Amino acid sequence: MKTIRIIPRLDIKGPNLVKGIHFEGLRVLGNPSNFAKEYYNSCADELMYVDVVASLYERNSLSNIISETVKEIFIPLTVGGGLRSITDIKNVLKAGADKVSLNTAALKTPELIRETSLSFGSSTIVVSIEAIKQPNGRYLAYTDNGREYTGVDVLEWAQQVDELGAGEIIISSVDKEGTAEGFDIELTKMISESVSVPVIAHGGAGSIKNIIDIIKIGKADAVSISSILHYGIKDKFIKDNTNSEGNTEFLKKNIGFSKINPINLIDLKKELIKNNINCRI
């Protein structure tokens, strides 16, 4: 039985770890390094950093935080957000990222996937697909955190991405992202069964059951989660956090997020193992 990966995803804006709902209304949660270390020490299988405002400014500004992270965290790190060119990719890899995730750039220039997977190795290239379900039931791919319409069919795009040589696909449901209502199982299953490479499900984890379902029914090879982990430990670092810039109102008032049952990563993995899902502890 294959080992399923649990990948904490850290959305980063400037110096802060943030979290939104449907990628909007970002709240500051704290210093990303604190969260990254905590997850590393509690058996995270990989980490993912996403510069959530990079697409807007067309640049990824995570180099410093990447090089700090990799000095003491020895698990794979994927970095995404605003990576447009081979030079951008080289820069984050040089800073210490192991993989990059591409969305906008890949949709604009699909050949970039082939070119970069040949030169950096296909396992370095992860393509992120942001899907929104249309009223007619079809899923279309969006860019810029679900803001920009492309008209591209998600299933066709995923198959093309696979053929072009990407090593993995992250499938994000913009409809579910940050809602804690559960993953889009139909979407993930459709993609996972149609491509040869591993699929990482993202968007919607609110409970352990959601995570079990996306693995067992949705056929996810890996699961990317944020709120459900972040909200469980944000108070631990609260003293470090409240002076930082951005929308910190939420932190200062110390309110939770009622729809989420926060969980510790190790406890989550123990529950998965109880449910016959293989994972590393």
Next chain:
Amino acid sequence: MKKVSIIDYEGGNLFSVIQACKSIGLDATLTSDYNKILKSDGLILPGVGSFPYAMNILKKKNLINPIKDFISSNKPFMGICLGFQLLFSRSEEFENCDGLDVVKGTVRKFDFQDKNIKVPQIGWNKIYNGIGWKNSPIENLKQQEYMYFVHSYYVDPFDKKNILSYTKYEGFEYCSSIKKSNIFATQFHPEKSGIEGIKIYKKWSNLL
């Protein structure tokens, strides 16, 4: 401080290998210089990317002789992932392609009948058995320890007595590390395998 050279061939992330070395107090540098390589206490051949592409770069940068000469010098050598596969005689990646041939064997593609099985294997998997681990860099690991793997190809060594550990992916058992005199090489990435992986670097560095 012991000096370790890391073979510098473009592409792939070599940064994590340097960081892992630094974290245990080794002086690690990326290099493609013959004298520097031969003078170092240990040599690491890392690698991400495709076999033919990497062999081409090794040829172009005149790195084949320094690697072979270093291995002949009997000083500790470590190969990682593609750097493990490159040691073998040949690979079936794209077309048949010759490797460094310092270990006899062939690199083959995972070939599953069930098309639902994902290739590459990306993620954590267990290492076990093989020849005894005593006096090898994985000596301090427990049987069935998880290591981080990323690969579509596996090695099929001619001589089974070089196989240090096995790993099973979707029911298929293959060689996940070898030890042959001063050569230690792994399909998995010790530098990406958390604290247990760093233990491997530490143990290897004790040989220097």
